[in-house]
Amino acid sequence: MAVAEETDFVIVGAGIAGLRAAIGLAADGARVLHPSEQARRGPRVLVVTKEALDESNTYYAQGGIAVAMSGEEDVALHLDDTVNAGDGLVNREAARVLVEEGPLRVEELLRWGTDFDREAGKLMLTREGAHSRNRILHAHGDATGAEIGRSLLRHARAMPNITLREWTTTCEFSLRDGVLPRVGLLTLDNLGYNVDARAVLLASGGAGQVYSDTTNPAVATGDGIAMAWRAGAEIADMEFYQFHPTALSLPGVQRFLLSEALRGEGAYLRNAREERFMERYHPLLELAPRDVVARAITREGMGPGGEALPVYLDMRHVTKIDPATRFPGISKFLAEHGLALRRDLIPVRPAAHYLMGGVRTDVHGRTSLPRLYAAGEVACTGVHGANRLASNSLLEGLVFGARAAEAMAGETQTPHRNQIEPWTFERSPDDFSEALNTLQRVMWNYAGLLRDAEGLRLCHDALEKISSHKWGWTGEGYSRARIEFQNLLIVADEVVRSALARHESRGAHYRNDFPKRDDARFGRHSLVSKGKEVTFVDFQRTEALA
Numbered sequence: 001m002a003v004a005e006e007t008d009f010v011i012v013g014a015g016i017a018g019l020r021a022a023i024g025l026a027a028d029g030a031r032v033l034h035p036s037e038q039a040r041r042g043p044r045v046l047v048v049t050k051e052a053l054d055e056s057n058t059y060y061a062q063g064g065i066a067v068a069m070s071g072e073e074d075v076a077l078h079l080d081d082t083v084n085a086g087d088g089l090v091n092r093e094a095a096r097v098l099v100e101e102g103p104l105r106v107e108e109l110l111r112w113g114t115d116f117d118r119e120a121g122k123l124m125l126t127r128e129g130a131h132s133r134n135r136i137l138h139a140h141g142d143a144t145g146a147e148i149g150r151s152l153l154r155h156a157r158a159m160p161n162i163t164l165r166e167w168t169t170t171c172e173f174s175l176r177d178g179v180l181p182r183v184g185l186l187t188l189d190n191l192g193y194n195v196d197a198r199a200v201l202l203a204s205g206g207a208g209q210v211y212s213d214t215t216n217p218a219v220a221t222g223d224g225i226a227m228a229w230r231a232g233a234e235i236a237d238m239e240f241y242q243f244h245p246t247a248l249s250l251p252g253v254q255r256f257l258l259s260e261a262l263r264g265e266g267a268y269l270r271n272a273r274e275e276r277f278m279e280r281y282h283p284l285l286e287l288a289p290r291d292v293v294a295r296a297i298t299r300e301g302m303g304p305g306g307e308a309l310p311v312y313l314d315m316r317h318v319t320k321i322d323p324a325t326r327f328p329g330i331s332k333f334l335a336e337h338g339l340a341l342r343r344d345l346i347p348v349r350p351a352a353h354y355l356m357g358g359v360r361t362d363v364h365g366r367t368s369l370p371r372l373y374a375a376g377e378v379a380c381t382g383v384h385g386a387n388r389l390a391s392n393s394l395l396e397g398l399v400f401g402a403r404a405a406e407a408m409a410g411e412t413q414t415p416h417r418n419q420i421e422p423w424t425f426e427r428s429p430d431d432f433s434e435a436l437n438t439l440q441r442v443m444w445n446y447a448g449l450l451r452d453a454e455g456l457r458l459c460h461d462a463l464e465k466i467s468s469h470k471w472g473w474t475g476e477g478y479s480r481a482r483i484e485f486q487n488l489l490i491v492a493d494e495v496v497r498s499a500l501a502r503h504e505s506r507g508a509h510y511r512n513d514f515p516k517r518d519d520a521r522f523g524r525h526s527l528v529s530k531g532k533e534v535t536f537v538d539f540q541r542t543e544a545l546a
């Protein structure tokens, strides 16, 4: 059976960046169509996601969205905090765009019905690590991402020219005749088909599954990065993986995120002797930048013989809020495991949370390949530098999703109508679990919070061994599990290569063998692409992207 899939834009991913871009393209993109076509319809936007629409990092975001809503001074402070957290590597232009356009985008969300928490009618603001003032909006206490996702989805569903397609895995991106973008999609029945478009946006989120311990859902397998990499795009700053300091640490229980907002509301960190310890690490104590807190917890959680010691989050003394009301989702999860914020010390340890690196883009979402755009966690504008400021990621998705849509709308070359013969793949054996466990474990042990050359080399060799096993792209069969596994291998390898090349410590990248920051040699972004050595570049000095 031949199918003809015609669309103008394909968006890979239905988190905050993807949905905001879809809305922008469907609404404003109509302006750039030929008037006769415009009368007929707006541009067609196809959003694909490999699971249900509400399964993405966006929906798991608890703490909130950082935004400077009270004027110029506030915006300047938000910029300073973003730049300072980024440890000398923030692309200032991208950060300026983020903080200046943020309020506009959040006002838009309010108009679209996002139900942020209020007190006496006024938006409530909280604080998280490395913020110099309270500027974090939250919704339903600790379900900010889910609430934003809900309102964006409702808005997108009301636009007839947006098609939302669930349970569809995007496998490949290519440029037909070097010009027109095409994506290869795979259905749940292992049916493959191509879709051509005027432009493609990668908004496929992060890659937390590259580590054994992560706050990310199972879908976070670095698909967009790997796809762009295979197509030859530039990938940047892969050594900068942010580890959230406080994930719940109970044997046999998933690494559930315990929002930084808990510390924003006054929670302490305590070591195995139940002493507060952050004063030994940073003047901002529990609200120090995330990389500092995560490393402090790792150090306190290691006994003299390398044995694991518990570290706790302590909210028992906080009386100004009712934790069960302010953090209902967290409280519910803890209660299911016999714990209560009011009553108990909560065992925590860091977990992989957010990738600062990704597909290199300019501030309009343009990658180094024509008509391929990226926004949100999959992208690297350099806005977070070496360490993302807490709660800047939802804002990033909104601001750069909207910007990418504006730029994509200018891609007017319409694809040919195409009749496509879909193909059914033999399903490859799906059991990559052993190899995947090895990959995640070596990444955690050797390319995690504390790194050195020896460990990174061991990790690199282990990844090579896994890669050289019989499962290559040329092997028999095909499946979503196989694609994800291949994608994680690519991401892992680029994290390790970049971490090996950066002979310094900065932000989330800490080398025991190079413990100091070295601005003269490494005050630049790392860049990799398929088959090329790691190089270091200054984003603000290099030429515009495609």
Ligand code: SIN
Pocket (backbone or CB within 6 Å): 061, 062, 063, 064, 258, 259, 260, 261, 353, 354, 389, 390, 391, 392, 393
């Ligand atoms: C949190 O709630 O701590 C996560 C927010 C973020 O990652 O910015």
